[in-house]
Amino acid sequence: MAGTEIEVAVPPSGVGCVECDDLDGWWVHLRRCAACGHIGCCDSSLGRHATAHFRATGHPIMQSFEPGEDWFWDYRTQQLIDGPELAPPDCRPTDAAVPGPSGRVPADWRAQLAARDAREATG
Numbered sequence: 001m002a003g004t005e006i007e008v009a010v011p012p013s014g015v016g017c018v019e020c021d022d023l024d025g026w027w028v029h030l031r032r033c034a035a036c037g038h039i040g041c042c043d044s045s046l047g048r049h050a051t052a053h054f055r056a057t058g059h060p061i062m063q064s065f066e067p068g069e070d071w072f073w074d075y076r077t078q079q080l081i082d083g084p085e086l087a088p089p090d091c092r093p094t095d096a097a098v099p100g101p102s103g104r105v106p107a108d109w110r111a112q113l114a115a116r117d118a119r120e121a122t123g
Helices: 018-022 049-057 109-122
Strands: 030-033 039-041 061-064 072-074 079-081
Touching: 018 039, 018 049, 030 049, 039 049
Parallel strands: none
Antiparallel strands: 030 039, 030 061, 061 072, 072 079
């Protein structure tokens, strides 16, 4: 990997999705940019902020920020890839709610995701 795609010494930006936190939103799972440490929510989340971060910055490699997961994703190839150990912490707090964060997840979160997916399917 080129030096700007994976920076092993850069810590994560926090323990939750930056944009969701700014909007008092919620997420399903979290992803970490391997270049700058930005934490964004996955594509199963309403905001899809990890993918938005890739589109805005061109940083192509994300790593799961979920406990017990160490896989990397390359947006350019749309494939899983191997990657090095990144600066700690390597995941969200293990006691954090999923979806999360606790207190901000609406009771109808599954229905909201299904409605979004239905809207996208009918284009």
